[in-house]
Amino acid sequence: MSLLEVEGLRVRLPTARGLTTVVDGVDYRVERGEVFGVAGESGSGKTMSMLALLGLLPEGAAVEGSVLFGGRDLLRLARSRLREVSGRDIGMVFQDPLTSLHPMLSVGRQLTEHVRLHLGLDRRAAQRRATELLEEVRLPDPESAVRAYPHQFSGGMRQRIAIAIALACRPKLLIADEPTTALDVTVQAGILRLLDRLRRENDLSVVLITHDLGVMSSIADRVSIFYAGRVVESGPREAVLRQPRHPYTRALLDALPHPEGPPEQRLVAIAGAPPSPGSIPPGCAFHPRCPYAVETCRRDVPPLLAVNGRALACPVDPFTVP
């Protein structure tokens, strides 16, 4: 049984024009001990789908579908129960550690609180665990770090602290939403290596949400590509990124400067921009920008079909088009 099974997830958010669909029927699974990448640009629904899992959607949001975590449907749990489960078994790391860490509490306090709440440790044990955790994330000088405050650390270190807090209760799943986007590239490399090591040492599953395919390619085992609230392609990382089948995935990869590719000076840009929720084209959401679009693309939403461990939501296979 997979650790996390999302089926038919649909999220609608309240706006002035009624409910707008931001996640439109998304399916995926995350196995134990794997890093699952969720890639997409803004408006793709990747963050919202995660927030739905954790019950963090804004007031008035409508959610359908099922999210099975360890056999239990998170969407059907009562708020308090969800908090218990998510607090203990799911850790979350956000993009900006400055706003996700409490500015007025010491680092040690933030760690121990978490640990005492969910694991019931006494103060001494909690302190020890806090220092241990900071060592695990390779924070220099953990003993003094526990007494320091978030603003005294740099961005990269704060992110390590955030990861430590997320892992405090030894969760089975870590959800990281753009964890390195705000960081310098050398610092990002450090965090990626940290995540890679942590998941190997702790048999941890990671859902890595990012718009950066390079980041995904570094540590993800399997990836899924989101566009306009739907999954358009998914599969093993190497297969999807080296031989992308969906026109959007291909276009996205072509638009990226590859550090080892020839440095021609024209990147192949995709015309137009990703649609915002609320103005999603009928049929396949990508069809207005797709060089391979045919008549059916305008009418029918292509279903996500799985073949040989890869899933694809496109009837037109670019490899067969002359």
Next chain:
Amino acid sequence: MTELAVRLRGRRRFVRPTWRQPLALTGVAIACLWIVIAVFAPLIAPHDPLAQTFTPAQPPSLSHLFGTDELGRDVFSRVVYGARISPPIALLLVGLAAIIGGVLGGVAGYFRGVVDGALMRVVDLFFAFPAIILAMVVAAVLGRGLRNAALAIVVVAWPSYARVVRGLVLSVGDSEFVQSARLLGAPARRALFRDVLPNVAGPVFVLATLDLANAILLLSGLSFLGLGAQPPQAEWGSMVATGTQYFQWWWMGTFPGLAIFSVVLAFNFLGDSLRDVFDPQTAWRSEETEP
């Protein structure tokens, strides 16, 4: 995340949505009501506000909707005519304070350096005193009377505008679109009038609207203390003052007090809604239209 957040909030069309909100409409309704009452006072008030012809201390009845006061005047008529005094004066003095304070603040923000330092020290000096105390002192020095009370309030009110406008001129002046204009060759003065001031006007307008409420309260307060309107003027504040002396005849002070309350409320509602229209930050949240 920024892009998504911006997109979800939608694109805002300019002035439209705020006027639909219930609070703003209430504020507008009340304000319009009082304008009508003030303009048509002679037609609405059944009696001469100064005429002491009736039986004193009559409770509210059909012939005297708000009763009569200790000197036999019809309270309803006095409240109606009072609409010609407090609100217009408050408007005038807020306008004056905003202009004076705004210009000085703008000068400080534009020239910066020594000029800014000097002007702000003056502003600090004014801020050192609590408003009501300062107003009392000035009014007392100038002498009793409504006009002097109004002047006193202008003296007390202008520093807030100076500070706000200075702050805005400085921050908008440092903003990137102003810097771009300067880089393109615009002299600072053109950038000030074309790019900075229009972005400053909005918040100042909002401040002024909310300040109207304060002004009315201050004016009424001064009259209450005997420094503003003098008897027999039908000014709401002084009516409340007299009313406290004759507590058992509750109608004398209550109705003018309610009038003040309603006008203050109306200006507060208006100011709050205007803030959403003018403030670029909250304007984003005012209403989502086409995403």
Next chain:
Amino acid sequence: MSALELDDIVVEYDRRDSGRIRAVAGASISVARGQIVGLVGESGCGKSSLARAAVGLVKPAGGTVRFDGNEVTPLRRRARPRELVRLQLVFQNPYSSLNPRRKVGSQLADALVDAGTRRARAARVRELCEVVGLSATAAERYPHEFSGGQRQRIAIARTLAAEPTVLVLDEPLASLDASAQAQLANLLVGLSRELGLGLLLISHDLAIVRHVADVVSVMYLGVIVEQGATRRLWELPLHPYSEALIGAVPHPDGRGFLPEALPGEVPDPGRPPSGCRFHPRCPYAFDRCPREEPPLVPMADGRLAACWLQPEGAEPAPPARLATARSDD
């Protein structure tokens, strides 16, 4: 002669509790017409301060900036001198660099007036929109109706009103989607080639700079540590920091390449390390490094490097090889 020349620029600013900080401690860059120069560096390297000094938004504490031979004087209350108007700047944040209250067309017309056109003509405004790939109807709309990528185009169009010869761009692609980044990068290259614009492109994104720039300068903690033709830099980085930067860039090719991390943190610019600023984090540091700061010197092929391992005039070689060679004798 280069269109834009920054010579040994020093930029300082006051920090509340720590006195004066040197954001830029002596940097030199030149940009020729039609040339795209990339400036890369991470947080705290001073590249934004350098950009502002380059156009006159801040006054450098040392060094000179020359544009077409004229000294770039800092902005005062008077209008910027006519001869400097062809040196323009595009800011990083597309959300704050446009006036939220004025229509796009009005802002472009304002730009034309500011830059000295006697009468801003509607035709010219339309032209500016089209040059950057926006439809002419954009002029009637307000900035908030556009996406980040489109706003950057508007910002670029505004600078084009001045018919610039050099454009300084401070992280213009940073807050954009992948689609928008590629489009904008292509636009910039196109403008440079067609209009003969010199570009000083400041970015932390090495991969994009590699695709766009002819020449790259690498900046660390206020100084330039390496400079040279882009292709050569990637093939053979001379400075250990450049090497680390290149190794840290992720590859989106699915091969699972785990980027190289650099130990330590960028030091506080207010308290730079002694000698070579990079030495505490450098894998090849030796005894000279903490003692003396290495100057930026030319190599045999004309590239510049500031590293004690790379002697002046020598043939370029990878730092790793030079370090083992040095420790052998």
